[in-house]
Amino acid sequence: MTDTFLTMAYAIAAGSIGFALVMALTKSGQRGDRSLFFCLALIALLAHVLGQLVIVSGAYRLAPHLVGADLAIKMVLGPAVFFFARALVSTTSRRFGGFDWLVLLGPVLVLVAMLPFASLSADQKLALADPATRNPDHYRIALYTCTASLVIFLTFTGCYLILALRLQMRHRRRMMDAFANIERKSLDWLRTILFVFAGAWTFFAIKQILWMTGTSIPVLNIALAFTETLAIAAFAYLGVHQPALPSDRAAKAEAxxxxxxxxxxxxxxxxxxxxxxxxxxxxxADSDLSLQxxxxxxxxxxxxxxxxxxxxxxVNFFDFVNSHRADEAKRLLSETDLNTLEVALEVGFNSRSTFNAAFKKHVGTPPSQYRAKARSGRSRDVENAVT
Known part of the structure; x- marks a missing residue:
């Protein structure tokens, strides 16, 4: 039953990636390097997902000599996401070169670590799946390969995810210096996906550690598969539908x-x-207000x-404008019957969520609480005036 759920989860992930690839290849309006690195990131994720499908479905028995090849593929997941993030936030077209070739270091180290395991025959590898038939010496080789690959994976992938996160945070600050509304420009969705990927791949490491100790927790395996599937599906969907960011010339002018x-x-x-x-x-009140x-x-x-x-x-430009929007929103909440969304749109915000966050930041309370307090205070003033 567990294998069925795992197969289902990774099949959904593979389908999501395939659909996103078709959409990305047929979509126009994005800069060439952004589309290229997005497609490469999707291909890396697809290779990883297909590798997981081969394992959980038992298809590895058809080609046992390829067992372990997925470990090298996993090494490019972090770099692939990083290169896409870099292309997305860069104001100029980026090419692959220079220190970028360090991306090959992870797979090479894993391949070197796998040499003893690769020397095993197909039958010897298959025998490792059953405690009753596994050879202790061969099992130690498998444990060594898994441990070395796990350390390389966590170190290598973690570094690239941190670099991608730093790029997104720097990009967000740059957008806040130039625009009053940044929700479609800040790439906050990418930051969330990076954290989810980090969590999912950390769970993968925990699962591998448990496997090395002879422990398997089906619930953990299923949770990992569906968490990773949701993250991959979200990455594919949001990456395809990410609006074009400021053009090279505009971005330079706004910085x-x-x-x-x-x-x-x-x-x-x-x-x-x-x-x-x-x-x-x-x-x-202009929702498109910018520094320009x-x-x-x-x-x-x-x-x-x-x-x-x-x-x-x-303050930066973003907070400067939003503080004035919050002041006007306070007046509208106190003196009118406009609902929260209407107030948000009236003062220049594009959505209720961004309005709530900005209002609470500048005023200290959510809009609904502020309105309730303002009306309560006004009622007391009226009662005092009457008495």
């Missing part, structure tokens, strides 16, 4: 170079000009705006 070139007096005047534009013209748009309206260069906000006001 100002920060240099201390303004005096404190000049920054004070600039800050007043920015506040006037946001409050008088209600620019914060604010520069066009005020006549202040992007570099000067960025330096004033970071050095004088002490």
């Amino acid at each position: 100002p170079i920060r240099r201390p070139i303004l005096t404190e007096q000049r920054m004070t005047r600039t800050a007043a000009k920015l506040l006037g534009a946001l409050e008088a013209d209600k620019l914060y 748009k604010l520069s066009d309206v005020t006549g202040v260069t992007k570099n000067h705006i960025s330096e004033t906000l970071s050095q004088h006001v002490g």
Whole structure:
């Protein structure tokens, strides 16, 4: 029964990847290197999933000489995800070269570690699956191969996932410096997927450790398979549907170079000009407001705006605009009967979730609680006035 569930899970994962590959290959509008590295990441995941399918379905008995080959394939999972993340956040087209060839180090180390196991015959490998027929010496070789591969896998994959996470966090900060709404640009979904992959592949390591001690927990195996399947399906779906990020030229224009070139007096005047534009013209209500748009309206260069906000006001562009949106939202929540979503859209947010997060960050309470307190306070004021 366990093998049936595992086969089902990995078959679903393989189908999701195959569908995403077809979509990615036929989709237009994405930069060439982003599509290429996304497809390569999908192919690496597909190879991993097919390897798991061969194991859990028992198909390895048809080609026992290939047993263990999936260990080398697993070494490219982390790098494949990293290269896709790098292409996604990069403002220029990226090519494979230089230190990128270090990606081959993991598979090479695993292949070297597997040499003793590879020397076993097909019958000797099959005999290892049954405690009654396994040879103790051959079993020790298998344990050595598994242990060495596990250490390499955790180290190698962990490093690349951390590098990918750092790229996403740096990209998010860059978007916050240039845009007032970043939910479709920040790649937060990629960060979540990275954490899920890290968790799933850590569970894989735990499962392997338990196997080496002669312990097998079916529930853990099933949980691992379905967790990995959900993560792979989400990665495939969100990767295909990720909107095009700012173009190379636009991204460079929206990323100002920060240099201390303004005096404190000049920054004070600039800050007043920015506040006037946001409050008088209600620019914060524009859901597509960006650093470039604010520069066009005020006549202040992007570099000067960025330096004033970071050095004088002490916030980035994202928080600067959203603090004004939160102030206006407070007024609407207190004085009108607009629901939360209507208030969010009115002040420039694109969704209720981003509005709730920003409002709580700047006000300290969720919008619903703020409205309840505001109305309760107003009711008490009315009662006091009557009495």
